[in-house]
Amino acid sequence: AEGFRITKARANLFIFGDIDLFPLFKERAAAMGWTPFRTPVTWQKSESEGLAPWGRQGFRRTCEWIFYATKGSKGLFQSPTDILRFDRVSRSERLYAAQKPIELLRKLVEIATLPGDYVLDPTCGSGATLAACRYLKRRALGIEIDEDAHSLAAVSCVRDLEEVEEPSLP
Numbered sequence: 801a802e803g804f805r806i807t808k809a810r811a812n813l814f815i816f817g818d819i820d821l822f823p824l825f826k827e828r829a830a831a832m833g834w835t836p837f838r839t840p841v842t843w844q845k846s847e848s849e850g851l852a853p854w855g856r857q858g859f860r861r862t863c864e865w866i867f868y869a870t871k872g873s874k875g876l877f878q879s880p881t882d883i884l885r886f887d888r889v890s891r892s893e894r895l896y897a898a899q900k901p902i903e904l905l906r907k908l909v910e911i912a913t914l915p916g917d918y919v920l921d922p923t924c925g926s927g928a929t930l931a932a933c934r935y936l937k938r939r940a941l942g943i944e945i946d947e948d949a950h951s952l953a954a955v956s957c958v959r960d961l962e963e964v965e966e967p968s969l970p
Contacts, residue, residue, distance in 0.1 A: 834869035896926035927953030
């Protein structure tokens, strides 16, 4: 409810979550005033590596689902397919269990915002959304309750700023 209240008209909402949570996300978002997209967006994060909840007796889950909703009638600035294919961060480079690839987050930020827009990531983890926003010249605020993840995000922000070639990023 607070997220809906503080966002401006025509805002977009993305939530990464398990497919079992999709009906709950849809119901709660609609009750708060958001307009949910009818189906989840799929992030295919691997062709082979994935969670095997049933071990060898079941399928490996190589994707994750994204709930999408809009406030009002904004929608997206581009119309991508509902399957986004970006390799997950490799195990050797992953600093945070749920770390998302910056390229995936850049795509979501790019299709949903314009340069100078504000992006809020209330569960920013390792800070990948913040890095994506800096690259795309969006203003970003990340919140993280986990102290270890917060430290990772802070270090990543400093490191990424040192690597950015364009000095005029917000």
